[in-house]
Structure formats: structure tokens, C-alpha cells
Amino acid sequence: MTTKTRHHLIAGLAGNGWTALMGIAFIPIYIARLGPEGYGLIGVYVSLTGAFAVLDLGLAQSLSKTLAQFSSDRSEINRMARTVRTLEIIYLVSAVLIFLCIYALSDVIAGYWLKPQTMQVSEVRTSLVLIGAAIAARWPISLYSGGLQGLHQHVRLNMILVTTATAQAVGSVAVLLFVSPTVNAFMWWQIAAGLMHAGLLRHSLYRTIQPTRKPSFDAVILKSVWKFAAGLTTISLLSTLITQLDKFILSKILPLADFGHYAFASAVASVLFRIATPVFNIYFPKFTQALTKGSGSLNHAYHEAAQLMTLAIVPAGLTLIAFSEPIIQLWSSDPELARSTYLLVSILTIGNVLNALLYIPYAAQLANNITKIAITQNLVALGVLVPALYWSAMHLGATGAALCWVGVNLGYLFISLPVMHRWILQHELLDWYKKDVGLAACVNLPIFFAGYWALKETSPGLISYSLIPITFAVSAGITIFALPNLRRGLFA
Numbered sequence: 209m210t211t212k213t214r215h216h217l218i219a220g221l222a223g224n225g226w227t228a229l230m231g232i233a234f235i236p237i238y239i240a241r242l243g244p245e246g247y248g249l250i251g252v253y254v255s256l257t258g259a260f261a262v263l264d265l266g267l268a269q270s271l272s273k274t275l276a277q278f279s280s281d282r283s284e285i286n287r288m289a290r291t292v293r294t295l296e297i298i299y300l301v302s303a304v305l306i307f308l309c310i311y312a313l314s315d316v317i318a319g320y321w322l323k324p325q326t327m328q329v330s331e332v333r334t335s336l337v338l339i340g341a342a343i344a345a346r347w348p349i350s351l352y353s354g355g356l357q358g359l360h361q362h363v364r365l366n367m368i369l370v371t372t373a374t375a376q377a378v379g380s381v382a383v384l385l386f387v388s389p390t391v392n393a394f395m396w397w398q399i400a401a402g403l404m405h406a407g408l409l410r411h412s413l414y415r416t417i418q419p420t421r422k423p424s425f426d427a428v429i430l431k432s433v434w435k436f437a438a439g440l441t442t443i444s445l446l447s448t449l450i451t452q453l454d455k456f457i458l459s460k461i462l463p464l465a466d467f468g469h470y471a472f473a474s475a476v477a478s479v480l481f482r483i484a485t486p487v488f489n490i491y492f493p494k495f496t497q498a499l500t501k502g503s504g505s506l507n508h509a510y511h512e513a514a515q516l517m518t519l520a521i522v523p524a525g526l527t528l529i530a531f532s533e534p535i536i537q538l539w540s541s542d543p544e545l546a547r548s549t550y551l552l553v554s555i556l557t558i559g560n561v562l563n564a565l566l567y568i569p570y571a572a573q574l575a576n577n578i579t580k581i582a583i584t585q586n587l588v589a590l591g592v593l594v595p596a597l598y599w600s601a602m603h604l605g606a607t608g609a610a611l612c613w614v615g616v617n618l619g620y621l622f623i624s625l626p627v628m629h630r631w632i633l634q635h636e637l638l639d640w641y642k643k644d645v646g647l648a649a650c651v652n653l654p655i656f657f658a659g660y661w662a663l664k665e666t667s668p669g670l671i672s673y674s675l676i677p678i679t680f681a682v683s684a685g686i687t688i689f690a691l692p693n694l695r696r697g698l699f700a
Contacts, residue, residue: 216362220486221520223366228482230377232475236540237381239472241389244465245327249391251471252322253339253398255455258448260306260343266440267295268354269492269574270433275358276493289419290426291433292355296348296410297425303347310340322464331392338395345402352409357489359416366486368408376401439579446586450593450616454609457601470606472545473552476536477528477560483520484564487513488571495575506572510633513568514644515694522648523683525561529554530656531676534663538673555610562617565645569628576632585624589616648690652683 239247274291278284318333356365376398383397455474459467491513498505528535533550537543573581593616600608629637659679666675688695 216360216490217486217516219363219366220490221483223369224482224486226370227373228479230373231482232479232539234377234381235472235475236542236545237384238394239468239540239545241384242391242394243326244468245325246391248322248459248464248468248471249327249332249335249339250394251455251468251474252317252336252459253342253395254471254475255452255459256310256339257343257346258452260309266437266444267298267433268350269440270437271295271351272354272358272489272493273436273496273574274433275355276360276496285417286419286421286423287429289414289417289421289423291429292351292413292417293423294426294429295351295433298430299348299351303344306347307340307344310343311337314340321460325463325465327464335391335395338392338399342395342398342402345399346406348406349402349409352406352413355413356409356416358493359413360493361412361416362486362490364412364416365409368405368412372401372405372408375404436577436579439583440574443579443582443586446583446590449590450586453593453597454601454613457597458606458609461601462606466606469545469548470552470609473549473556473606473610476532476549476553477556479528480521480525480557480560480564483524484517484567487517487520488567491568492571492574495571499575506575507633507636510568510572510636511639511644511693513571514565514640515648515691517565517568518645518648519684519687519691519694521561521564522645522652523680523687525557525564526652526656526683527676527680528557529561530660530679531663532557534673534676552606552610555607556613559610559613559617562614562621566617566620566625569625569640572632573628578631581624581628581631585620585627589619592616592619643693644691648687651686651690655679655683655686 235247238250242250271291275288278288314333314336317336318329322332353365356362379397379401380394383393387393455467455471458470462470491509494509494513495506498509532553533546536550536553537546540546570582573579593612596615597609597612600612602608604611625640626637629640656679659675663673663675
């Protein structure tokens, strides 16, 4: 691992870690000020944001890949700027369409889909319109972030991320405490914070490229990326359906307050993706460049990234799985919330750990311009998931939906991954299972069984709760020693 990669990784983990902290630190305040139904609408906001992600059309990752290819050639700066401008225009049109779509459907969603019991339907409708505006305001963020990642500007990107995440979270709390404890006031601040975030990223991206001519829309550039982008769009559509289907079904079946609990559990479990994302963002462009140097270079980068992902995900994920109830209780100071959601958090986290470990194989597929594998696996998964999820949600409620998420990711791990390794990295599958993930996971399980048992046998208090960070620290240390290639890279 080079010094530059190490700096990018530290910046990415710090930025995403801080963003995750800002995203969940104030949830108890949001629930206390907005009530379960009000926070349920925040869950709808998150779900709709994920659902409309398909309109990204694969352009953010296409931009990242394109800029990574030309980043070392200063003669291509005007082409890079035209690429940004071309995709930016498409994004802006998509943002308008998103707002108009949510505006048009707000009556139907408020009156017939959601089940408010204390809030007025008219109030819910107004909140939905503001949700649409907030999603539209934040829409270009992924495009500009992808451009900066392709140019390897991870430190600058994460400085902006930390600044805007802090402003968004602290401002939200200030609005709820001192202005108005309503969903509408909360969403107005999300709109303002989204516009600020997108504006800062846009300025930074163009400043990094430094074009010598004013960029304009270029249809030729659009044609050059459309095939790869079309594959990513299909993957995005199917992934969105898979990851958001549970929330849409539960929002229809469960009372809004109960759905708010599921949304809370999903938000807590999704913290792992904040850890996994910077590793993906750093290594996806590296894989693209490694392909120009031969298969040996890609093999080395692949295993380095996979072991790094294991270190980032396994100790944190097992900590949340084993100690979800005391963590939620310590954080929220709400024993009832902890009792209502800890099982959901643990189950969803199991699925998220498996999903995050597969980020690196997915990055290798994209670097090789392969989208067929992900499309096929998601089509199969969706065909199985729809009836399974509906049946599970009807009979087991939210717990059944969470178990379906685990099942989907087990299928990815033991069926899709071997298929991928028959296409690329043909002789690396066993090393991924054994050296990159399996050994570290196995040595960690008894550590967390011991920590969980010790916590249960100890009276609640400072000593018992200190077992949580102690167990995590021991797990992280053991994981490093179980991944010798990564250990040599980290301390070289």
C-alpha cells in the first residue's frame, strides 16, 4: 500500500466516519422532537432517495472511470471538463423530473399509501413535496463526488463532506430545537444543506480540472459512455428495488410509527456502508489503472483491497451485531427504543456485513467493464425476493423482512462470487474466501461470543459497557494479524 493510498484511505474513513456519526448521533433528538410518525416520514425520505437513485443512470461511476483514465494527461483537461458538463446537464434535468414526480404522487402517497394516525394527511402531503425538493437539491452530489474520486482528490472531497455533514446535522438539531419541531422545518434545512453541498463540490471539481475553455454539452462524449452507463443503470435499478423493497412493503403493511422503528434500525445498520464506501471509492479507480499494467497488478490490488475491507467491516459489524441493544440504549438513553429495535439492527447488520465485503469484487467487475454478472444476479435475487419478502413481512413483520436481506446476501456470497471468478481473476477465489475474509471472520467469532457472554453476566454499569470497546479493539488487532498481506502493507 503506497503512502498516497494510505492518505486517501485515512481521509475517506475519516470523512465517511464523521458523516455516519453526524447521520446517527442526533436521531434520538429527531425522534423526540418529531415523534415516531414524524421520524417515519424521515424514513420515507431516505427510502425515496434510494428509490430514485436509479435515475443516476450510471453516470457518476462512468464519470469517475473516465476521469481516472485521463487524469494523468493534461492535454485532455478540456475533454474532461466537457464530460463533466455533459453529464451535469443530464443530472439537472433528472433533478427536475424527480421533484415533479414526487409532487404529482404526493396526494396518493399521503392519502392511500402511508398510514398516519396522529398527523393530518395535508401535513404529510406538504412534507412529501419538501422531501421531493430536498432530493432534487442533493441530486448532483453523487456526480461531482464521482468526478473528484476519479481525479484522486479524496482529501479535498472528504473535507467538503465533513463540513457539509456537520452543517446539515447541527443545523437540523438547531431548527428542531429553536425554530419549529416539525418535519416541514426539518426538510427546509435539508434543502438548504443539499444546495450548499452540491455547490461546493461543483466548484472544487472544475477548479481541479482547470479547463482552458468554457465547457459545453458534447453528444459525442455521451455516446462514448452510454453502453457502460446503461449497464450501471440496469444494475442500479435492480439494486434499488432489492434494497428498498422491504421499506416500501413495510410502509404499507405496518403503522407509520412501527415503520419508523424499522427505518431507525436500517439507519443504524447502514453505518457499515459509510465505512465500506471510501475503500470502494479509492480502489475502483486504482483497479481501472491497474488493468493497463497487466493482470498481476490487478491481482495484487484486488487482494489488498479485499483484506482492507475485511479489516474495516468485520470488527465493526460484529460489534454492532453482538452488542446492538446496549449500544442503542447507551446512545439513545431510551430503553424502550433499544428493546424494540435491537434485534432488527443485529439482523440487518449481518446482511450489511456480507454486502459490504462484496464491494471489492463488484469494483473489479466494473473496472473490467463487466456489468452482466451483477445484472443477472440481481434479476434472480429480485425474482426470489419479491414473494419471499411479502410472505415474511405478512407473517413475521419487520423481522421477516430483515431476514430476507440476509438471505439475498448469502446468495451473492456463495453463488454470484464464484461466477464472477470464472470470468475474471480466475485463480483468486479460494484466496478471497480463505485469506482475504474467512480466516479473519473465524478468529473473530469466539472473541465476540466471549464478549457477549461477559456482558450478559455483568451488572449494567461502566465496567460492563467498557467490554464493548475492549472487544472491538481486540477484534481489530486480531484481524490485522490474520491478514498478513495487509499487515505488511499497513506498516511498510
